[in-house]
Amino acid sequence: MATSPAGAAPAVVAIDRVTKRFGEVDALSALSLAVPEGRITVLLGPNGAGKTTAIRLITGALVPDEGSVSVFGADPGGPDGEGVRMRCGVVSAKPSLYDRLSGMDNLRYAAELYGLGRGPAVDDRVVEAADQFGIAADLEQRVGGYSTGMKTRLALARAVLHRPTLMLLDEPTSGLDPESAVAVLAMVRDMTAEGKTVLMCTHLLLEAERLADQIVVMDNGAHLLSGDPDTLAARFWPHPTVSITTANGFGLDELARVPGVADYQRSGTAAVYQLDVADRIPHLVAALADGGAAIQSVVPFQPSLEDLYFAIRAHHGRGPNDPSEYVAWRRRAPGPESGPEEAPKEQVNR
Amino acid sequence: MNYRRVATVARTDLRQLAQAKDFWVPMGLLGSAFFIVVPTILLLSITTIGDVEVVDQMAQALEVLPESAMAQVANVNPQGQTGYALAVFLFAPVAVIVPLTISTAVGASAIVGERERGTGEFLAHSPASAREIYLGKLLASMIPGYFTVAVGFTAYSVIVNLLVGPDVGGWFFPTREWWIMILWVLPPFLALCLSLVLRLSARVSSTAAAQQASGLVSLPLIMTAYSQATGVLVGGGWVPVAIGGLAWVVAIVSLTRGVRSVTRGRLLGVAGT
Numbered sequence: 084m085a086t087s088p089a090g091a092a093p094a095v096v097a098i099d100r101v102t103k104r105f106g107e108v109d110a111l112s113a114l115s116l117a118v119p120e121g122r123i124t125v126l127l128g129p130n131g132a133g134k135t136t137a138i139r140l141i142t143g144a145l146v147p148d149e150g151s152v153s154v155f156g157a158d159p160g161g162p163d164g165e166g167v168r169m170r171c172g173v174v175s176a177k178p179s180l181y182d183r184l185s186g187m188d189n190l191r192y193a194a195e196l197y198g199l200g201r202g203p204a205v206d207d208r209v210v211e212a213a214d215q216f217g218i219a220a221d222l223e224q225r226v227g228g229y230s231t232g233m234k235t236r237l238a239l240a241r242a243v244l245h246r247p248t249l250m251l252l253d254e255p256t257s258g259l260d261p262e263s264a265v266a267v268l269a270m271v272r273d274m275t276a277e278g279k280t281v282l283m284c285t286h287l288l289l290e291a292e293r294l295a296d297q298i299v300v301m302d303n304g305a306h307l308l309s310g311d312p313d314t315l316a317a318r319f320w321p322h323p324t325v326s327i328t329t330a331n332g333f334g335l336d337e338l339a340r341v342p343g344v345a346d347y348q349r350s351g352t353a354a355v356y357q358l359d360v361a362d363r364i365p366h367l368v369a370a371l372a373d374g375g376a377a378i379q380s381v382v383p384f385q386p387s388l389e390d391l392y393f394a395i396r397a398h399h400g401r402g403p404n405d406p407s408e409y410v411a412w413r414r415r416a417p418g419p420e421s422g423p424e425e426a427p428k429e430q431v432n433r
Numbered sequence: 434m435n436y437r438r439v440a441t442v443a444r445t446d447l448r449q450l451a452q453a454k455d456f457w458v459p460m461g462l463l464g465s466a467f468f469i470v471v472p473t474i475l476l477l478s479i480t481t482i483g484d485v486e487v488v489d490q491m492a493q494a495l496e497v498l499p500e501s502a503m504a505q506v507a508n509v510n511p512q513g514q515t516g517y518a519l520a521v522f523l524f525a526p527v528a529v530i531v532p533l534t535i536s537t538a539v540g541a542s543a544i545v546g547e548r549e550r551g552t553g554e555f556l557a558h559s560p561a562s563a564r565e566i567y568l569g570k571l572l573a574s575m576i577p578g579y580f581t582v583a584v585g586f587t588a589y590s591v592i593v594n595l596l597v598g599p600d601v602g603g604w605f606f607p608t609r610e611w612w613i614m615i616l617w618v619l620p621p622f623l624a625l626c627l628s629l630v631l632r633l634s635a636r637v638s639s640t641a642a643a644q645q646a647s648g649l650v651s652l653p654l655i656m657t658a659y660s661q662a663t664g665v666l667v668g669g670g671w672v673p674v675a676i677g678g679l680a681w682v683v684a685i686v687s688l689t690r691g692v693r694s695v696t697r698g699r700l701l702g703v704a705g706t
Binding site for chain 1: 437438441442445448449452453550551552553554555557558559560561562697698700701703
């Protein structure tokens with residue numbers, strides 16, 4: 084089994100320089116990524132980035148034109164593909180359910196295809212899986228009458244029915260109301276508690292932020308950067324940052340001379356300080372108070388995944404040329420430094 | 434090859450078909466019209482009502498039948514001869530047209546329908562192989578057509594024996610040739626037709642296009658099957674067996690080649706696969 088780039092856990096999925104073309108279009112272009120075992124890996128990228136194609140390659144539904152895909156150490160597009168697919172649970176962007184059948188019959192169909200067979204024991208397992216996602220009471224109803232949220236829950240139940248070890252979720256909250264989306268994300272988190280490995284595609288940064296142990300940022304079929312969000316954020320924003328506003332900007336320039344301030348930017352009555360450690364912030368506040376400044380706000384900057392995403396894209400020439408434009412728009416903090424510090428070359432394809 | 438999965442795919446498709454009243458009601462009416470309504474009216478008008486004009490016309494038609502066929506009704510009255518000729522020879526195409534029409538209608542949407550509904554994604558990610566899916570779809574398309582024949586043939590046999598039997602000395606139907614046609618000749622024609630229709634279903638972009646294209650493919654095949662079915666009934670001897678054997682060979686070759694048309698990429702509706 085391959086090892087993930089971080090080296091922390093063995094990689095369940097290893098995609099190595101895979102190119103997939105559909106006619107003249109390169110859906111994936113020399114994509115490489117690794118999915119560590121027992122973690123949630125989130126594929127991030129705009130529509131058309133190649134996220135869904137990557138999932139289809141992992142189950143062997145598509146085969147690469149170049150490069151290799153290894154899942155549980157086997158080639159999913161080869162003779163061992165059936166074994167790989169038996170260990171995968173897939174929830175696609177559209178729930179892929181049979182509207183004319185009841186929820187129960189949809190799950191029974193999956194149970195039979197995945198080798199669970201038929202009979203009372205299987206029916207018990209079906210109800211158990213449905214109950215896990217709060218849809219057991221509606222199993223006798225025809226799926227055509229389900230709401231979008233119910234369909235997603237049923238699709239999730241179907242995906243876990245055969246107790247897969249690798250969950251592949253392609254925008255599982257697509258079309259859901261906020262309550263249902265939150266519930267689904269909580270269920271995804273629970274899956275890793277059960278030891279499952281999760282690979283999830285999304286272009287919704289907020290939900291990725293709640294879940295991701297590792298993110299993989301993609302664009303135009305290529306991998307831009309991957310790693311755990313905190314480590315990646317530290318590369319783009321190596322210094323803890325705080326934004327302070329005082330009445331008339333009093334005392335802000337003097338504060339730049341306090342030990343531990345690495346950099347300083349003044350803008351009107353506010354200033355942004357980059358510090359050596361976050362513990363300096365109380366000292367700055369105390370120094371301002373001692374100098375008689377009327378402090379109006381102190382806002383430590385915690386880069387969100389959204390900040391990180393745009394910073395990565397900007398660093399790779401996607402989106403706004405200067406990520407600080409985006410961050411300035413959010414009025415939260417300055418942009419990152421010129422780029423990630425010591426970004427490992429093997430993780431950056433282009 | 435996992436035959437349990439093949440059966441699962443077929444059973445699930447049939448279960449969905451059973452839910453589709455808008456499909457099976459017209460198809461049931463079609464079968465009833467061909468196997469029950471039209472034969473009953475025609476045979477009644479000859480045997481019971483004794484329409485002289487129709488009997489005369491049919492008696493002339495009997496003259497074009499081969500001697501072997503004529504010999505079967507040599508010693509019965511004109512009404513009996515006409516009724517027998519109608520029952521045994523004239524309605525042969527019924528047994529071909531009805532199942533081919535029904536199975537073609539089911540098969541045309543078998544693959545492209547999965548793609549249109551988005552359920553092809555589920556099948557593409559499932560452990561079922563493309564071959565298992567293909568065979569499951571083939572069975573699911575074949576069974577409604579053949580089931581209609583089985584039911585229709587039984588009803589037709591009862592009607593024919595009740596209406597014509599008294600004139601020809603008792604129950605005579607199904608004849609040996611009809612048994613050969615139903616059990617030996619019809620299945621390969623059905624399989625051959627479906628192998629072509631499923632190929633189309635895998636390749637076209639919509640169910641509507643599949644229905645159109647299937648019509649073009651199945652029509653000449655229906656005409657061929659029509660003529661061969663007539664040959665089977667009229668020919669006698671080894672002719673029916675030979676026609677069926679040839680049809681089986683062609684069907685098996687076509688089915689084997691047709692397996693390749695179903696790919697996971699096509700279930701997903703991905704271009705260039």
